[in-house]
Amino acid sequence: MDERRLKYLIQEKKYVTLKKELEEMNEVDVAEILEDLDIHTALLIFRMLSKDLAVDVFAHFSVEQQRDIIGLVTDKELKHIVEELFFDDMVDIIEEMPANVVKKILLHAKEEERNLINEFLRYPIDSAGSIMTIEYVDLKKAMTVKEALEHIKKTGLNKETVYTCYVTDKNRKLEGIVSLRKLVISDEEKTIEDIMDRDVIYVHTHDDQETVASIFKRYGFLALPVVDKEDRLTGIITVDDIMDVIDQETTEDFQRMAAMSPTEEKYLDASIFSLAKHRIIWLLVLMISATLTGGIIMKYEKVLETVVVLTAFIPMLMDTGGNSGSQSSTLIIRGIALGEVELKDAGKVIWKEFRIAIIVGLALAVVNFFRIYFFDGVGVLISFTVTFTLFVTVVISKVVGCILPMIAKKLNIDPAIMAGPLITTIVDALSLVVYFSIASWLLNI
């Protein structure tokens, strides 16, 4: 439904048609449509939706919209939303809401659920526990396939995923898994014990969500069980939530690599002060580090006074060094993040980068010499100085660029910090020293 049709239906009060058309749509799209309306019209339409759709739509609203809607609905409506929401969605919502709204929500939760919510809120941010849900199908070994299917039929309506069922013993210890596919294609009389898969891959509640994401990617699972310290099943994580985790972790890497402190805030929603805060620290650190390069230049003041033209090539040398260092560090950082490059490959990586640097450095050097000697008409000694420095800079920057992320990994620091900006600053200083040393030697200053 496009915006014009929506407005038309609202204006003409064709609510029956409107409801019918909305009911046929995906909840994500309905949520987006309501998000663009003023809150009172949105509430009006929200109330028209069937109860099931309304809850699904609510789960996809933005934090602001959820807050506004909770503020306006009746207690009875809120009770229904709270009862029907998936548990992990509810925990997410509670984490984002202001205290008075949380209080209002918790009023409508059963006591047992309130305790669970409190338990969930205690899991560390970005841990498996913080993204899992408690809705899953729990089977027993002794059940037959027929009984299991009936059990699913009875209870499976509200489960976020029924496609993997978990077999637990009386102490809630995880004994195996059975896919719904296996249940459907198996003989009705077989027991769960006969058909279950015992080699279960699982994570612990305190494992990092990045670990969880890499397990999903490695095995292509739809869901993964989460156990507590005593190996009791406490929840499951579904693949759709992992897609968000992957995006979030990648965004953090992008932010770190561009010299920002990472934040989960969406760009358009974040305040300018919050955005500025995340940017200033690294810029300050790098600005002050650049004092070093200034110091080097002042040390060679005499060289520059004698041959001012040398100054003209400083930006080109520094930029090329920064760029070629960034190339190497980016590939290694990404390789580490995807598990393609490991610390044991360090020797191989450095040797590889060294040889690539020779090739790339030579190619750039040839073009550069040709350009400044023949086109710009710079003297042969100066052309040679610039060209040789360029070559050395490329080699240094590529080697530094691949080593630093691996050192970070070794020290358990996020390798993404060792990206362009930091490497540029380091390579700047090194290449200036090379530049002036060669210049003062060759030009006899």
Next chain:
Amino acid sequence: MDERRLKYLIQEKKYVTLKKELEEMNEVDVAEILEDLDIHTALLIFRMLSKDLAVDVFAHFSVEQQRDIIGLVTDKELKHIVEELFFDDMVDIIEEMPANVVKKILLHAKEEERNLINEFLRYPIDSAGSIMTIEYVDLKKAMTVKEALEHIKKTGLNKETVYTCYVTDKNRKLEGIVSLRKLVISDEEKTIEDIMDRDVIYVHTHDDQETVASIFKRYGFLALPVVDKEDRLTGIITVDDIMDVIDQETTEDFQRMAAMSPTEEKYLDASIFSLAKHRIIWLLVLMISATLTGGIIMKYEKVLETVVVLTAFIPMLMDTGGNSGSQSSTLIIRGIALGEVELKDAGKVIWKEFRIAIIVGLALAVVNFFRIYFFDGVGVLISFTVTFTLFVTVVISKVVGCILPMIAKKLNIDPAIMAGPLITTIVDALSLVVYFSIASWLLNI
């Protein structure tokens, strides 16, 4: 199983135990274990595996291992592998294999399958068609739930996913979908038409895989149907394949943002010439663009000759400009990639970045003035020149950094190209002009 136990079991020829332990493991792990052995031992163990596991393990081998194994197995073994492989895995393998191996594989495929493979190989790289599979459950409207479940039981064994079933008419046109969950919980006597969902979200064979990935993320689907130009169902895409697509697209963005031409080759597998090739072009372009900055410096040669100390601040100004521009462009590029920032937000974004730049620029300026005037003992006029240039540079770089990715998007170029390296080169030139203009005016040169 760890390496030591594996070696022990092989050495002691305890093959029964070895087979038993491998059969209990996940195919991904078995493939990794065999990958580390020499090819003959690997083949020996590969042949021990049950047929079903062997095929699954084969699909997870690296391209080299697959090639080597195909070269060594008997025709009968290869026939079984070819018959049992998932269709999309087979197409992937064929795409990677040398011609003689492909010929050997196709010998064992049925004619019908050969035609299909050829059709699949014609889909553009990175299109929905190139990543879809043909294995899915196809139902008819008139079937009852009971009949549908029996149909799945009969044919569903080899399907990559049976969790979403597709309802088609006699011309293979897609009419609706039914989840296996719905089938299991519904009354056996109901017809598919009663319970199917008609509002199906689908993609076309020629849609880009990035579009497909964003649909998966938006709706949290497990599978998505793919239709041809005549809206006939031709295949489905499953969420596990989309995780690879997301990683691949992100890696491309990382590569572009670090001034490399994107490649899908894994870092450790790629040759140094291939890696060098992807890096040289952009480095050359950026190096030659830096001529501009050199030209600007030479134009103001007189200023620099008179006040050599000005040179000392060039690296700091350029780096800070580059870094603050990168911050803005990275956030906008990522925002566009995730669909959080759209072209219609351009005005809002520029205004936001402008205000952030003022805050960040002021903070840096204060620290910088304090540092160079009080600590380095630079004269007040020069300190002011440097500080004012720093402030202007931050503002320019942030505004340029947010505008360029949006212009790229508007022109249908990948916004990732407008990242750090390019923006640094542009901002370098602009900040030098500001620097020297202010210097010559303030210092009366």
